[in-house]
Amino acid sequence: MAMIETPLGGTDTSSLATAKVQRLSLFVFALFFIFGSLTSLNDILVPKLKSLFDLSYTEAMLVQSAFFFAYFVASIPAGLLIARIGYMKAAVVGLLTMAAGCLLFIPATLSTLFPAFLGALFILAVGVTTVQVVANPLLSLLGASSTAHSRLTLAQAFNSLGTTVAPYIGAILILGALNAVDTSTLSSSELAAFLAEEASVISNTYAGIALIICLVALVVWLQRNQLKSSPKAESHNFLSTLDLLKQPRFALGAACIFLYVGAEVAIGSLLTDYLMLSTTLNLAPEAAGKHVAYYWGGAMVGRFIGSALLRRFSPGKLLAFAATMVIALISLSALSTGAIAGWSLLAVGLFNSIMFPTIFTLASEGLGERAAEGSGLICCAIVGGAIVPPLTGFAADLSTLALALAVPAICYAGIASYGWYARRPRIAG
16 A cells, blocks of 8 residues: 655645645655755765775775665665655654664774674665655655656755755764874873774764654654555566666666766765875865865865756756766876876766756656656665775775775776766657
């Protein structure tokens, strides 16, 4: 049994109904901001844990693997949860799961075990996945279908704001002391105490985040009855959904989501360490972490530019152009030094901006009534964020950070090819 929810009750006046919808929309925008913030905060967590546990790049990238593997595991169960208890209650479940994941950083810190941090991140990401699966369709319900596109665009702006702000604040809270002490001068007992103190910075930060999330969950819970639900019988068969992969345009689009998320996350995860290199910007850890905000901020700005360009140019051709520009920027960064090397890689975010929604739209074209099935399947492809970053880290361990950028560059080459392949609109058959 699926639950179809409508924002308005039968006894609401028009003005009251409008106020109710606006209030619920603000809550959804807050959800977009929250899961955007927590996702990009991983880019700060990677160099911190790498330093604390003396990890290789491959091992450090397991932070992203633990986080993004949750999308593969939890996306479909989250959809079933929504069908069972409704959007608002499912959002509360997701938020409380996120808070639980944040609080698990406390025992992880006490254990001083890297796998414990990965476990906390996975639970946190299960909550993020649930909230994300709730937020997109819920926002579409809150108003007329004719204005759904503008609401989703605004919501993505809140998401981008979160991904831009979180690395800057996280760098101050989490990375600030990394270079304040020369660990080579410490005795073994002093070093152990220092590392324990630095690990507690992580747990304290995430405990504060858990408190904020719990407050948001309380607000959403108090609004849980604002959407009226009515049961509607729908048959769901995941195996039949897999039949969509027989359609080349859809299958290749899902593969590109895998490549895009993997490449975007890999670059974001390496940026702090990359900008600290003497061959690039030679920044201190905190300053390098703050610069990650430019990467995600470029994506935020690019979404507004891209939304205008997509009205005038073929989405497929624009996608191919953006991916080609990213390959050029990555090549420029890898083959140069100093400011050019650093800022050319940061500029990748600007061209990343249109990729996810454009790939998603191109893959979904012509699916008709099966669009919802396709959407759920594409969400599973976000697991690319769990696989491509460790491959990039492994390449960095074998060579250098600059040469390891070849891994995401290959991913973008696949995206550029798909954009050209899907340059013409597909008509539902």
